[in-house]
Amino acid sequence: MAVKKIFVVGAGLMGGGITQVAATAGYKVTMRDISDEAVNKGLDAIKWSVEKFASKGKITEEVAAQAIENITPATSMDAASDADLVIEAVFENLELKQNVFKELDGITPKDAVLATNTSVISITKIASVTQRPEKVVGMHFFSPVPMMKLCEVVRGLLTTDETVSVATEFAEKIGKTPVVVQKDVAGFIANRIGLALSGTAIRLVEMGVATPEDVDKIMKLGFGHPMGPCETADMTGIDILHNAMVAIFDETKDPKYWPPELLQRMVTAGLIGRKAGKGFYDYSSGEQKSYWEL
Ligand SMILES: NC(=O)c1ccc[n+]([C@@H]2O[C@H](COP(=O)([O-])OP(=O)(O)OC[C@H]3O[C@@H](n4cnc5c(N)ncnc54)[C@H](O)[C@@H]3O)[C@@H](O)[C@H]2O)c1
Numbered sequence: 001m002a003v004k005k006i007f008v009v010g011a012g013l014m015g016g017g018i019t020q021v022a023a024t025a026g027y028k029v030t031m032r033d034i035s036d037e038a039v040n041k042g043l044d045a046i047k048w049s050v051e052k053f054a055s056k057g058k059i060t061e062e063v064a065a066q067a068i069e070n071i072t073p074a075t076s077m078d079a080a081s082d083a084d085l086v087i088e089a090v091f092e093n094l095e096l097k098q099n100v101f102k103e104l105d106g107i108t109p110k111d112a113v114l115a116t117n118t119s120v121i122s123i124t125k126i127a128s129v130t131q132r133p134e135k136v137v138g139m140h141f142f143s144p145v146p147m148m149k150l151c152e153v154v155r156g157l158l159t160t161d162e163t164v165s166v167a168t169e170f171a172e173k174i175g176k177t178p179v180v181v182q183k184d185v186a187g188f189i190a191n192r193i194g195l196a197l198s199g200t201a202i203r204l205v206e207m208g209v210a211t212p213e214d215v216d217k218i219m220k221l222g223f224g225h226p227m228g229p230c231e232t233a234d235m236t237g238i239d240i241l242h243n244a245m246v247a248i249f250d251e252t253k254d255p256k257y258w259p260p261e262l263l264q265r266m267v268t269a270g271l272i273g274r275k276a277g278k279g280f281y282d283y284s285s286g287e288q289k290s291y292w293e294l
Contacts, residue, residue, distance in 0.1 A: 001111065001162070003170050007032065007083035009100055011042025011073075014117050015089035017145025020046045023070040024053075024063060024146075025174040030083070032074040039073040046071065049146060080107045085170060087139055089117040092243065097121060098129045105130040113166045115139040120191055120247040123156035123184045133158040137167045138181070140188060151176040156184050186251035187244070194232075195245050196256050199263075201229035205280070205292070206262040212280035213290040230280035231288070234273035238266050 004027070008019045011033035019031040019042070033039045047068060054064040072079065080086060086108060088100055097116060104114055114136045116126050127136035138154025151171040155164055164180060171178035181188045187195060201215050210218070216228020233241050242259045249257040266272065266279065273279035282289045 001084065001113075001166055003084040003113075003166060003173075004028065005083050005085075006030070007080040007086045007108075008089065009077075009080075009086065009104070010089035010091075011039050012089065013143060014141060014145060015087075016042040016045050017143065018087050018089060018117065018141055019071055020049055020067065020146055021174045021176070023067040024050065024059060026066070026070065027174070028070050028072070030072045030074050030079045032077065032079065034075065036075060039075060043071065043073055053146070077103050077107055080104055080112075081109070083108050083112050085113050085115065085166065087115045087117060092119055092121065092240075094121050094125060097126050101126055101136070102129045105132060111135070113137060113163055115167055117141055120187050120244050122186065122251070123154050123159065127156045127158060134160045135163050137163050138184075138188065139167050139171065140190070141176070142190070149175075149177045150190070151178045152181050152188050152190055153178045154181040154184060154188050187248040187257075191244060192248065195241070195248060198229050198233055198241060199245060199256055199258075199260060202233070202260045202263050205230065206260050208294050211290065211292045211294060213292065234279035234281055234283075234288075236273070237275060238263060238272040238279050242267050 006022050006027050006029040008015050008029055008031045011031050015031060019029050022029045031042060033042060050064040050067050053059045054061050086104055088097060090096055090100055101114060116138055117140060118138060123136060123138045127133035130136060133156060136156055137159050140152035140154060142148035142150050153164060153167045153171060168178040204210055204215055205212055212230035216230050219225045219228045242263050245257050245259045270276055271278050274283050277284045282291045
């Protein structure tokens with residue numbers, strides 16, 4: 001199946017990033033959000049980013065201009081009626097995603113592939129509300145999408161090989177490296193490993209074994225990680241990390257995914273990371289500063 005027209009649902013951080021890389025690779029992309037304000041905000045972020053890529057010489061001015069031309073903003077789902085591939089990137093909420101997929105199933109051509117960028121929700125659960133579960137697949141991109149090479153292509157229980165091929169080929173065409181996750185397990189591979197690491201790191205801070213700064217130093221200097229787990233948690237959002245751990249725990253009942261009490265208290269106290277100005281580090285000065293004492 002030749003993928004020509006892309007429909008992206010959600011113009012936030014991930015939907016905008018996916019739209020940008022697809023449009024830069026030459027695809028026509030319709031990017032849909034629920035209001036003009038949300039779509040325009042997404043479009044402005046894409047314009048800023050492609051201009052930065054052009055100013056650094058990573059893409060030509062022509063490619064940058066063509067990328068913006070390739071994007072059609074939308075607030076209605078109707079434009080999905082001629083899409084070959086839909087990529088959904090709305091909030092991480094099962095009911096919302098199922099509603100979006102139900103609607104898409106009624107609007108898109110019967111052979112269109114419907115992909116979700118969910119971080120931890122089961123592909124099979126999302127697919128179950130459609131009449132085409134064999135054409136539903138996970139395409140889990142990483143933030144920031146224009147920089148991060150990985151795309152986990154996740155097979156739901158009923159996803160066919162053909163659907164997996166459509167997703168992997170598209171990921172390659174937009175410059176990503178797809179890795180197929182052969183089973184629809186909670187958290188797939190990246191978050192299954194990543195959240196176990198985050199939980200362990202936060203428990204060590206909670207036990208008073210080391211400060212967030214020292215835990216981060218250990219993982220950066222000892223294992224060559226570009227960022228430590230506490231810095232990563234602040235960047236992701238402590239609330240997002242908490243919800244993702246709960247989602248994996250709910251499915252697996254594996255205690256290593258139950259959020260440490262410290263993480264729960266940080267959410268309650270509003271210490272949710274960079275976006276709040278404080279988490280494991282203090283960002284109020286505009287820089288990342290350590291403040292944690294044991
Ligand atoms: N942020 C990350 O680092 C990251 C990484 C990988 C995957 N994800 C996943 O990607 C998805 C999106 O995350 P995000 O960080 O881009 O969130 P975000 O909050 O930046 O964007 C979500 C967007 O979806 C829009 N939206 C909500 N309902 C909609 C609807 N019915 N139709 C169209 N648009 C709708 C919102 O208005 C918002 O603009 C989530 O499932 C998340 O788990 C996020």
